[in-house]
Amino acid sequence: MSDTIGGGDIHVLRTLIETLARTDLGARDKLQTVYQMSLAHRMSAVGGVIVPFLEEVVANGPFTGMSYAPAAAEGCIIPKLVGCYEAELHDDLRIVVASNYETILNIGSAEGYYAVGFARAIPMATVYAWDIDETARRRTVENAERNGVSGRMVIGGKVVPTHFAQFEGQRVFVLCDIEGTEFELLNPEIAPALRKFDMIVELHPGSDRDIDLFINRFEASHDTELRWPTARDPNAYEVLARLPLFDRVLALTERLEATPWAVLKSKFNS
Structure with missing residues (x-):
């Protein structure tokens, strides 16, 4: 370097x-x-x-082969292209793909890694990609066009609880990462349709945001498991071998805080 x-x-x-x-x-x-x-x-x-x-193509993981522009609206680009991004969820994501949901709701979609990935992997699904950042939405459009899935994607901005009612009666999967606002948005008392949606939610706890309280609000409707971030092996990816060890570790860094994911499976869908 x-x-x-x-x-x-x-x-x-x-x-x-x-x-x-x-x-x-x-x-x-x-x-x-x-x-x-x-x-x-x-x-x-x-x-x-x-x-x-x-070469702007995802090399591994559940979205292998996806064409992906090397510009991240949020987060990190190298783990996404290497294919190890949020590897803790890969088994869960493969289950999502195999389940053939009618509708995918990606809330906090950034530049469309998950939204476009699901649109490629589930050809019958309609994918909604929501993000409040205009640059993120524009890059999602670009990545959708690169992969030929624009016709099955709906890209929008802010989501409010009343949006969920329109999807009632459909087989829905929700992937949500909105930096703490999930504690306000995802509440089955306010949005009853959520009770029948399967979800993966990245949780961002804080002084007024308690993980147990979030899980408890879905206790009657969902079986929930937590996934915690784990370390990456900097020697596991051949493309990084040209880097010094410290830079390999940096290349695979996804977050500075160990925020968990809640994987929620609706009891009404079993």
């Missing part, structure tokens, strides 16, 4: 210096900000080396 300092490096260095000079931040906040910025910059540099070798 090149040691040449470019314009992007100078911008990052200037921003780091300005962060350290700020008087409105404590030492801990400064260190955390510097760490996150430095990590993101290095990960971007690693991506610049590896992404061209991946």
Whole structure:
């Protein structure tokens, strides 16, 4: 990897210096900000080396063969192209594909990794991809067109609980990742249709967002299992072998916080 300092490096260095000079931040906040910025910059540099070798096609996992533009609206691109992204869910995702749902609701779809992947893998399904970010929606359109599935996808913005009623009576699977808002949106007391939907929900707990309370609200309608993030083997992927070990680890980094997924199977569908 090149040691040449470019314009992007100078911008990052200037921003780091300005962060350290700020008087409105404590030492801990400064260190955390510097760490996150430095990590993101290095990960971007690693991506610049590896992404061209991946040829814009998902190499492994449940969406193998999907054409995928190397630009992530949110999250990380290398694990998606390598095919190890959220590998903890791969067995669950294969079950979803084999179940031939009529309707897939992807809430917080980013640039369409899951939405387009499901549209390719389940030819009879209509896939709804919702994201509040305009750039994410535009990239979802681009990835759908690359894979020839635009005709079976509906792309939109914000979702509210009343949206779910229109899908009542259909075989529905929901994949949701909306950074904490899932605790407000997914409530069967407000949206009774959810009781019959199978779901995978990434949970983002906080001071007012309790995992057990979320699971308990679906206790009567769903069997629920939690999946927790696990470490990736940096030596398991041949395409990364050209990188030093530290950069291989960075290349496979998906998140800084260990947020779990709730896998909810409706008792009404068994």
